[in-house]
Amino acid sequence: MHLTLKDIAAEAGVSAATVSNVINGNRARVSADTRDRILRIVERRGYVPSAPARSLAARSSRIIGLLVPAADQDSLTLSPHTAGIIGMLERELRRHDYHLLLRGIARPAEVTEVLRSWNLDGAVLLGFLDAEIDRLGRRSVGDVALVAMDAYADNPLTLGVRSDDREGGRLAARHLLGLGHRRIAFAGPASSATGVVRRRYEGFRLAFAETGAAWDEDLRLTVDTTHASGREAGLRLAADRPDATAVFATADVLAIGLMEGLAAAGRTVPGDVSVVGYDDIDIARYVAPKLTTVAQDLQAKSAAAVRLLLDRLAGGAPPDAAVTLDVRLILRGTTAPPCTPESPGR
Amino acid sequence: MHLTLKDIAAEAGVSAATVSNVINGNRARVSADTRDRILRIVERRGYVPSAPARSLAARSSRIIGLLVPAADQDSLTLSPHTAGIIGMLERELRRHDYHLLLRGIARPAEVTEVLRSWNLDGAVLLGFLDAEIDRLGRRSVGDVALVAMDAYADNPLTLGVRSDDREGGRLAARHLLGLGHRRIAFAGPASSATGVVRRRYEGFRLAFAETGAAWDEDLRLTVDTTHASGREAGLRLAADRPDATAVFATADVLAIGLMEGLAAAGRTVPGDVSVVGYDDIDIARYVAPKLTTVAQDLQAKSAAAVRLLLDRLAGGAPPDAAVTLDVRLILRGTTAPPCTPESPGR
């Protein structure tokens, strides 16, 4: 039979309330003596409190949800970036004695269902579009603490945590411009779809403005964030714009696809074309040449998300602005000065 | 104010028991009329049942735990393989109206704590050593359904789900032997540590026996499953055994590290040395040349795990043997016939 609070109380000869106070570290409410005695019994008997019961009585579940978009019948596709975030979030939560419930969201209404059903203390929204986040109303959120990661939504019910995407785009472009490149392509999803891409693009353009370089709108490549579409884009770029000497991609997989497409078109990297990626996932170091890329601090991002959630749960005032984390450029082998017309790469 | 069962009952003019029966699809216990009426009210008011309350009353949480080893203060390191499994498990569980709790396990005792505390209906153990799984006793497991994935533990409290690792090793070796290779290295962790590696090694050796080829014990390379140690191993192999013409690695990251090490030592792949990996993770198609590798069916593996858990929850008899899933060889660009001594690769 399952061991309960009552059993411990009976064995210790105290009330359930007292055991409860001990379990919850309510040190002010119980003498050191009885506390020690109870703790010893708990230890010896291997008593584990029932989380559902606590959750019900205390109206707090100590569960944080990680909500990720999922096409209805599809499985969650966890990118290396997402997988990294998950691992770090779990660690941070575990340190604070919280648990992580991972949930794919197919319909907007499911957000409410999960939050309410499990009485979540908070949740992290990862990978949603800004518009989807903005659509969340008080009715569906209740008073659950919500972190919107990598989003630029305007929803006041939501705490923002993201990297400095504008700076990331700017660093990439400044690096390439500094090497002497002028015809630099920008490859990524449509800016209208995600604020992250828009900010990276803005930063990218900003570097052009700062340098006084002209930006050629035709070099804005709209591409899905996949290896396959990166490859196609590389092929197309080589065919349509052989004068382009560099390309910045908004994700590493995309950049690696581009490298393959460029190679297939007979262009060398970085000899003919320099490439800069984004995220610094493991693969960036596995390809040859190794990918120059903009790195985010996943560790800091996850820690910030958890801190924000726990602060709100502790009753702290929410910050007045989204948390923005630093970003840095990792120089590796895919960038080099452009070939001068006099000494073509091939 | 939170909407409860009672509110719905009051509005419908029925008892809480009846609403409960409707919610739980207990069709035999309530007339179609009242059922429809109640469902309409539930719908209109957006009532969501409290999972902790259900969990407490019904002694079933509808939560399945995914337990992954974690060094104490460390974050979960989710390999691409693990990330794939997680995504598919979540989908399967969601389809069956279950939830996934992700938990890193630092100390063995934590397994019991999580199982008991959340009243988990079941759990999947992913990435544990066979010895750790064997150590789990009835006391710590209770009657929770447990799937040990990719393990060859002997624990009767545990349901095994894994790929046909022996066949995987055999396929790899047969492919290389068939191409004419004879001095083939085997790179992977020590067989003693994990049953998975031992089975792959056995299958590998089996192919040698079947072909009548001699196996050279010195070509058993003991290496961690990381890109870095793969690289080192590649360097070492090129230096110590320049006569080896092929290598089979027990993981794709390892294989890719080997390729880099071989390249750094001036050996070409597959010109001088053929390489076969394991898992067919995305990266296998991102490197050049693309990696020949043994693919597991993650989808099937996840589905089997969930089916096993749900069957046991439904009271079905556990299968008498572990579930073993098929495996297949994916031919790509890293394998070729060996160079004859007369026409050396370089």
Next chain:
DNA sequence: CTGAAAGCGCTTACAG
């Protein structure tokens, strides 16, 4: 510092 009692939101025999 400690305890009795009510209550959290459900489910489950049991009786009708």
Next chain:
DNA sequence: CTGAAAGCGCTTACAG
């Protein structure tokens, strides 16, 4: 087919 009542294992004022 429907309801009254007990109970799941905790927490939380409240009183002492």
